[in-house]
Amino acid sequence: MIKDGRWDGVYTMEDSPYLMEVLTELRDKETDSIPFRKGLVKFGRFMGYEIIKTMEIEKITVETPLEETEGVVVRDRKNVVIITVLRAAVPMMEGLVKVFEHARIGIVSAVRGKAPEFRVEMNYIKVPHISDEDTVIIADPMIATGSTLLEVIAEIKKYGSPKRIIVAGVLGSPEGISRIKEKHPDVEIFVGKVDRELNDDGYILPGLGDAGDRAFGLPVKLSTLPQLRSIE
Ligand SMILES: O=P(O)(O)OC[C@H]1O[C@H](OP(=O)(O)OP(=O)(O)O)[C@H](O)[C@@H]1O
Ligand SMILES: O=c1cc[nH]c(=O)[nH]1
Numbered sequence: 598m599i600k601d602g603r604w605d606g607v608y609t610m611e612d613s614p615y616l617m618e619v620l621t622e623l624r625d626k627e628t629d630s631i632p633f634r635k636g637l638v639k640f641g642r643f644m645g646y647e648i649i650k651t652m653e654i655e656k657i658t659v660e661t662p663l664e665e666t667e668g669v670v671v672r673d674r675k676n677v678v679i680i681t682v683l684r685a686a687v688p689m690m691e692g693l694v695k696v697f698e699h700a701r702i703g704i705v706s707a708v709r710g711k712a713p714e715f716r717v718e719m720n721y722i723k724v725p726h727i728s729d730e731d732t733v734i735i736a737d738p739m740i741a742t743g744s745t746l747l748e749v750i751a752e753i754k755k756y757g758s759p760k761r762i763i764v765a766g767v768l769g770s771p772e773g774i775s776r777i778k779e780k781h782p783d784v785e786i787f788v789g790k791v792d793r794e795l796n797d798d799g800y801i802l803p804g805l806g807d808a809g810d811r812a813f814g815l816p817v818k819l820s821t822l823p824q825l826r827s828i829e
């Protein structure tokens with residue numbers, strides 16, 4: 598984990614050859630859904646281990662079958678709420694839950710509309726109780742314009758005042774991260790890498806394309822639901 602000097606509380610994982618190899622596979626346009634989803638699961642698990650490194654460690658003693666020795670406990674590991682932003686964060690959540698097996702889980706739907714407004718529609722939110730002892734981890738692989746996370750963070754803050762709010766992502770753009778840090782300086786951001794820029798359609802360059810479509814396939818546009826029609 599490396600601190601990105603452009604912002605406070607933003608960390609990238611470029612020092613991990615393992616995670617950079619996973620990222621390379623995710624970027625590769627030849628990677629199809631199955632390895633893509635597996636890559637997101639690996640990302641979630643790795644991010645979980647990195648987040649634990651930033652939690653308080655308490656020294657304890659433990660009795661082996663032979664004698665007493667030193668041990669540690671990371672109490673905050675048990676006070677975690679994972680917020681999964683549909684769709685693309687679902688495989689990431691699977692990886693995070695392997696590390697935070699006690700986590701309570703919230704599910705949020707957010708669909709980003711087209712350029713140049715990038716309006717975000719949130720039409721489903723189910724979030725468990727959030728206490729002031731909790732670390733809330735918002736999983737969303739892509740921080741592009743930041744519009745989605747701005748909406749999600751504002752919504753989550755209505756549910757309580759957790760000890761920490763951490764965004765766990767795969768890629769970020771400088772624009773998106775700056776927007777989030779300006780509005781929510783308290784939110785920490787952990788991403789694999791911060792990419793160069795956004796294109797006019799709000800896609801991260803070089804990026805990995807549309808994370809949701811790559812993980813789950815191109816959706817067929819048959820819906821007549823008003824909330825989806827209104828932003829497309
Ligand atoms: O930072 P932003 O510009 O808001 O873009 C990022 C969002 O775009 C993607 O979701 P998308 O709206 O494509 O939904 P999907 O996961 O269902 O494809 C991604 O998973 C983020 O949630
Ligand atoms: O590059 C991008 C931007 C938004 N959402 C994605 O899935 N990818």
Ligand SMILES: [Mg+2]
Pocket residue numbers: 807808809810
């Ligand atoms: Mg998408």
